[in-house]
Amino acid sequence: MSLVEAKFLELGGNEYKRATVQGPVGKLELQGGSHMIHCSRRLTVSGGIVLLALVAAAPLAFGQSTPVTYTTDVQVSNQVTTNQCSSGGEPVSLNGNMHTEMTFTTDSSGVNHFSIAVSSNLSGVGQNSGLSYTVQDSNNYNINSSDAGDMTVEFRSDLTPVAPGPVMMLIQTLHLSADTSGNIGLEVTNNTTQ
Amino acid sequence: MIHSNHRFTVSLAIVALAATPMMLAQNAPVSATSAQGPATNVNYTSNINVNGQGIANSCYTPTAAQLANPACGVDASGNPVQGEWVALAGSITTVYHNEIDPDGDHWHTKTTSHSELTGMGSCSGAKYVEKDDYNNDYKFKANDAGAIVKTDFLTLDKMKLVSQGPLPNMTVVFQTHTIVDEKGNVTIIKTFPNAQGQTITKCTK
Numbered sequence: 522m523s524l525v526e527a528k529f530l531e532l533g534g535n536e537y538k539r540a541t542v543q544g545p546v547g548k549l550e551l552q553g554g555s556h557m558i559h560c561s562r563r564l565t566v567s568g569g570i571v572l573l574a575l576v577a578a579a580p581l582a583f584g585q586s587t588p589v590t591y592t593t594d595v596q597v598s599n600q601v602t603t604n605q606c607s608s609g610g611e612p613v614s615l616n617g618n619m620h621t622e623m624t625f626t627t628d629s630s631g632v633n634h635f636s637i638a639v640s641s642n643l644s645g646v647g648q649n650s651g652l653s654y655t656v657q658d659s660n661n662y663n664i665n666s667s668d669a670g671d672m673t674v675e676f677r678s679d680l681t682p683v684a685p686g687p688v689m690m691l692i693q694t695l696h697l698s699a700d701t702s703g704n705i706g707l708e709v710t711n712n713t714t715q
Numbered sequence: 716m717i718h719s720n721h722r723f724t725v726s727l728a729i730v731a732l733a734a735t736p737m738m739l740a741q742n743a744p745v746s747a748t749s750a751q752g753p754a755t756n757v758n759y760t761s762n763i764n765v766n767g768q769g770i771a772n773s774c775y776t777p778t779a780a781q782l783a784n785p786a787c788g789v790d791a792s793g794n795p796v797q798g799e800w801v802a803l804a805g806s807i808t809t810v811y812h813n814e815i816d817p818d819g820d821h822w823h824t825k826t827t828s829h830s831e832l833t834g835m836g837s838c839s840g841a842k843y844v845e846k847d848d849y850n851n852d853y854k855f856k857a858n859d860a861g862a863i864v865k866t867d868f869l870t871l872d873k874m875k876l877v878s879q880g881p882l883p884n885m886t887v888v889f890q891t892h893t894i895v896d897e898k899g900n901v902t903i904i905k906t907f908p909n910a911q912g913q914t915i916t917k918c919t920k
Contacts, residue, residue: 675849
């Protein structure tokens, strides 16, 4: 475990969160592992109507509906970058939010197609100069698997000083995971600059 | 899925089988030759030669005089570009190895790609250099017999082309498509941005 990672864990930044579901009908918070909707409204219907409803619902059941978007946010708190710039640069303390959106579909072969978008909205303070920095960027990842999705990637973005000054490249190591229950894992395990 | 009207793909396929180490250096896709599982904790290396590819520098506006040059304002295939075409050359070396979890239910393919590229603007003659390492860890499922379940991963990444003159640096988005099939074949496809669309470049001082 790196010092940065240790610091992050210490500060409670290592988070796997239950996703927020944002679908066509609005937004609801998941409290458990299931996102089935239980409706207590009692209906009296004939067999013919049930059959009609099943026929009408068939296209939805076979993947023609809009995929549900699952979201999660991870707060970044005082994560200090390791400066690996060949000339200049400095460690920067980062704060802000990492936002993740995930959709998936499952094809007829049982392969899950996960689409994950990560966006960062961070501010930073140079540990030597006291200069302010901002980070705003996004990246997309896709996993096609009959299992859950899991990968560790490097997320590169510009670490831009608010005042005129050199732009550093921030490299965040992200551990991403997703499953078909709508769980999204986002863990920032390392931060370096080049 | 890769969406590109004029995509260039540099692909290499590596059969990661202990029984066929001679196939590891091939730069063209190869078909699977064995149903054996991939070797674990063995490093495999392959080189991709980048030549004849490039990116459109939309931050640069060619002058009328430069546009008189037929090579200015078009990509390597003669398609019009916004700005100027920056031809890339160099190599990307990928080293990877496979690991299996202690409980045997998941595999990991861990890759490190080292790229060293140069670029030259077709209008301005501006020169750029790029040098970086990219690390990824792909986790995928093993079936009941311990064999791999085919999985593929697409990641967007950025490379920084550092200007060797007065023009701004460029940050270029490219896509890496990593496919691991049931027999342990690993295919890596690098897709650079193209002239017709996609995220191209961002310019920084």
